[in-house]
Structures are given as C-alpha cells and as structure tokens.
Amino acid sequence: MTTTPPHPTLVSTTPHQVWTRSRGILLVLGILALAGLVIALLQSNKQHGHLDPRSFDRNGSHAVAELLKDRGVSTRVVTTLAEATTATGPETTLLVASPNLLTPSQQRELHTATTSSGGRTVLVAPGPPSLHTLAPGVRPEPPNSPVAAREPGCALPAAATAGRADLGGLRYSTTASHDACYPADGRPSLLRLTTPSGGDTVLLGAANLLQNEHLTQQGNASLAVQLLGSRPQLVWYLPSLTDPSATEGTNSDGDTPDATSGFLSHIPPGWLWGTLQLALAAVLAAIWRARRLGPLVTERLPVAIRASETTEGRARLYLKSHARDRAAATLRAATRLRLSSLTGVPAVHSDSPDALLTALSARLPDTTRDLNALLFGPTPPQDAGLIRLADELDALEREVRAS
Template identity: 65%
Template sequence: MTATPAATTSVSVTPRHLWTRTRGLLLAFAILVSAGVALAALHSDSQHGSLDPRSADQYGSRAVAQLLKSEGVSTRVVATLDEATAATGPDTTLLVTVPDLLTEDQQRQLHTATADSGGRTVLIAPGPPSLGILAPGIRAEDPVAVKPRDPACAQPTATRAGRADTGGVRYSTNGQNDEGCYPADGLPTVLRTTDRGPGDTVLLGAPDILLNHRLDKEGNASLALQLLGTRPHLVWYLPSLGDASATDGGKRSFFDLIPSGWRWATLQLTLAAALAALWRARRLGPLVTEQLPVVVRASEATEGRARLYHKAKARDRAADTLRSAVRARLAPLLGVPASAAHSPELLLPAVSARLPAAGRDPHSLLFGPAPADDAALVRLADELDALEREVRTS
C-alpha cells in the first residue's frame, strides 16, 4: 500500500503569506526612514553653520567677518559664557547670536559682565525669554516678515546704510535714550539703547543682514559693518547647550532639560500607536477554503468511530445512531415527512403497512431498548438492514 503524501496545511507560513503580513509595516518603516533622511538633509542644509563667521554656506556669516577683517576689526568666535564674559571691554563688541537659548542664570551673568564694560552688545532677535534680563524695559512684539525697509530714523548708522532687509521681532520701549529704526507697523525692528551702562546695546529683530546670501542686497553690508565694526575687536558668541554654565547650578527640572516640543511629540506617538493597534487588530475577513491536512476514507472514519464506541461500551449510543439513520432513510420511502421520521405514532403505521403480516416487529427494532451486550448490538444492526431491505423491495 502506497502512503498518500500529506497536503500542505493552511497554517504553514509561505513567503507569500509572510510578505502579505509584513508589507504594510515595511512600507511604513520605509516612509519613516525616508522622511527622517529628508528632514535631516533639510535641517543640515539650513542650519549647518547658521550665523557662524567661519561658515561659507548661504546661512553662514563668513562674508561679513571677512569685510570686518579688511576694516581692521578682529573676529573671535566663542562658544561658552565664560569666554564671552571674559572678553568684554570698552574696545570690544559682543555679538550674541541666540540670546533666548541662554538660561536665566547665564543671562544674569552676561548682563552683569556687559553693563559696566563700556563696550557694545548686539543681540540677535531677542524675545521675551531674554529681554527681561538683558534689556530691561524693552518688550518684544509680534514678529513681521523680513523685507527691504527704509530707516525712518535720524540715527547716522541707519541713514548711511539706507534701505536694508530687516524685520523679524519688533520692539517697544519707553526709554528716553532708545533709538529705533526700520519700523514695521509703527514699531522698530532695529533698536539701540544707551540707558543700561556706559556702553550701548543693539537689538536686531532678524539676522538676515549678517547672512552670506543676503549681504550684497540693499544696504545690508553697510548696516552690518557699522553695527559690528565700532570697536576694534568683535567677539562672536555662539551659545551652546553643551556649555557647563547652562546647568543653572543643578536647579533645572527634568522638563527643562528636554526639548520644548515633547508634549506635541508624545501626542503624535500616542495617536500613531493607537492607529497601529487599530490597523493590526484581529477582524473578520472573507471566507476562504482550506486544505485538510490528510484525506480520510469513509470506511476508516466509520471503523474509528466504532472502536471509540466499543472502547467506551457505549452500546446505547451506537444503537441510537443505527436506529436514527434507518428511520431517516425509511421516512422518504414511506412518504412520511422528514420531521416525523423519529415519531413512533407516524412512522410505525407506515412501516407495518409495507411489511408482511407475520413479519418483524418494527417497534422493537426502530424504537426498542438498548442492546444488553455486543452480540445483541450486532444482531440489531443485521435486523435493521433486513428491515430496510424488506421495505425497499415491498
């Protein structure tokens, strides 16, 4: 006898099934990686060397540093607060590129160092986080777009430069010695104040006049050179989160140390997790046919079930099964409805009418008690077969 090879089961994982299950995740991962690479590239292109006098890209400030050098002004780049405060003096201009990045403790140290130095301090786009300490009495108003604007003031520096690309943060003040230029909607975007010590402080609402790709536009170069070239030395301070002084003496909380957009990022991740869970949740799909692991012949199934009955000594169950099957087959032969096949009152009269007068007792055969032993069960099966044959042939 040749063994029949087993068919492939429906639970076997095939390459096609694996691809169907994972292609969605792989596609999402690919999109996420591509978006991350694109954002990183854009971020790198736009931020690398931003306002750095050593950088020659479009957002760097190497061009203005070279012009200042040709005018005899030396430029020194510092990245720590200690270096910046140590370099202040009456012959020095201190440029702070991102004053809002400084902590309150750093701002106080910087203000103390520059208040009595007699030099000039230039703050690039300072906002509410830094104005209260670095320039008390001056308030930041809603920003505006950067575009060419006229000086609209009598300050010699601005009148010599003429039109320049200004805008960004606007400033309001009540100081008697504050001179504002390049106004937007009535508020200056460039403000010079001398109320806070022997030196002066310049607030520049936007850094565009210092960038390489805009230095040759309008009067940007002239304005930049005049703002940064009044002293022989220029200290270019690029604040950094890696500065040890940014720790505030260990007083900052955990939420102060993480980026300000963490709440929005957490919400996005929560929504993404919920959508992924909804997408991957189990749900009813279309009906499909499945291959059985093996094909079993009817005779083998019958023998297997008979052995189970025999092992359990379930002669009553076996007899009920035999009688029920015979009654179900006889009913259509006798014209009895299928619903009445197991009713003695309807089935037995029809069976008796088809049997000889001295024939078998249909009641004991079709609705009798359970056999007492296995031999009686075998005899019952034979007699039921004989009864069915007689009804068929009568």
C-alpha cells in the same frame, strides 16, 4: 537509515504570506523614515553655517568677518557661555547669534556680565524667550513685519551713514532711553539701549544684513561694520546645546530643570503633533482590523485527516513509548462503549462489569469466552498478547452484532 524532513502543512505560514501581511506596515514605516530623512536634510541645509563668521554659505557671515578684519577688528568665535562672559569688556563687542536658544539661567548670567562690562552687546532677533531677561523693559510688538529695505528714521550715526538697509522682522517698544531706527509700521526693528556702565545693547529684529547673501544689498555692509566694528575686538557667540551651562542652574520658576522636559523642548511642535496623529491612526486601524463579536460561522477545515491515519499515528506513539497499558485500556474502553449500545446498556454504565457482563451473558448464553478477563482483565505482558487482545475484542463485537 535516512530521515525525510517534514513537509510544511497547509496551516503553516509561508514566507510569501508573511510578506503579504507585513508589506503594508513596512511600506508605511519606510515612508515615515524617508520623510524624516528628507526633513532632516532640509533643516540641516537650512541651518548650515547660520550666522557663523567661518561659513561661506549664503546664511553664513564670513563676508562680514572679512570686512571687519580689513579694518583691524579681530573676530573670535565662542560656543560656551563661560567663554562669552569672560571675553566681555569695554574694548569688546559681543554678538549673540541666537539669544533665544539660551536657558533662563544662561540669560541671567549673560545679562549680568554684559551690563557691567562697558562694552557693546548685539542681540540678533531676540524674541519673547530671551527679551525680558537680556533687555529689561523692552517688549516685542506682534506681528512680525517682513524684512525689506527701510530708511533709518533716527539720528544714530551708524544708521545715518548706512542709509537704507534690510531690516524688519521683530519690532520692539520701550520707555527707556534709546535710539529707535528702521521703523516698520511705526515700531523700530533696530533698537539701541545704553547701560549704566557706559556700554550699550543693540537689538536687531532680523539677521539678514549680517548674511553673506544680503551683505552687498542696500547699506547692509556699512551698517553691519559700524555696529560690530566700534571696538577693536569682536566676540561672536554661537550658543550650543552641548554647552555644560545649558543643563546647570535652575529654570525660570526657580526649580531644578527636568531632563525629560529639556529634551522635549528641543523637539519641534510639528513632530509632537505628528506623533500624536500617528498614534491615533494606529488605534483606529487596530479597532478597524480587530475581531468583531458576533454569531458563530462555519469554517471549512484546512485539511481532512482520515480516522485510520489518526489511529495508526496513536498506535505508533504507544509502540514507541511501550505504553501497552494505555493501548489495552483504550481498546477495551472503546469496545465496551460499542457493546453497551448494542446490548441496550446506558453508556454511563459501560465501565460497570455487573451491568455490561449481565447484558452480554443474556445476549450470548452459549459463549465460552471469559468476558470479565477479556473486557476488564489485566494488561498483556507482551506486544503479541496486545495484538491477540485486539483480535478477541473484534471477534466478540462481531459475535454480538451477529446475535
């Protein structure tokens, strides 16, 4: 015997309905994912090889490293603070490509090592996050100036020899002994500070003169070679977020750094604001689409089922579970309720033998039926007896109606 699989009812959800309801959300998620991918690609292309002496990219610094190599200066790239501090010395120039990426504890350790080394330290575009620790006494002067070809305006030999160079960006001011060069709006964008150990620290307001794209312009090549080639060894420090020292030590308040705040600090502010705006938009959309409380309205049912189908379905369930007692009780209860309305007995007394049987006896004084056994008797032991009970109940109801 083969069974036919059930057909979906009108209230079941079809794949087309699921797609119709969810395509808007999927479209928004797809647009967000695509936007994130595009932004990530743009950011990666923008920062690829940035100030890396091994990179031939326009933002890289391979050309500077080659010029220094021709003059006998060896360039060594390091990515950890331990390597950078170990390599410092009187015969070494340490270039820190992104000092603002260093944590406060890294900045303190680096400043201690460089001030006592007797060598030269070149900080590329140090800003407020690192300037206070790496160059005490120096203040940034807002706003930043555009990078352009500027005159030296100082007696520093390297600047005087190079002449005009592409500088600007961050500007600085200090009361310590210094060489202030390449002024922009009255404030220098190149600052050289001397250290007690005989070395010096050079602050560059912009990194353009070290990049491959701008090296051949103005006197950029000459200034870069003289600043980085004053010692026979050049250590090029590219700070990395994977450096173990970035998660060690304490923060600027002396407390142990929190992993959650450290993670959030690496997320661009635009992404945080964008996430907040999307969350607000989702809440507003939920309020817009939520059900409103109001008066009840009639709604047409999706399908109409005949009473005969319901009766037949329930009968089949009773038959399958051999529930003759439930079937007999249901038949008798329904018949008693209908007979009570025909004989004038209140519905609440339809299950009372005294009230219902008295009314039936008055209505059918000549009946030969055992009304008590028929309406309140035991359950038939066989299915045939259940069928016979149903027929007798129907006959009794017809007889009462006829009377």
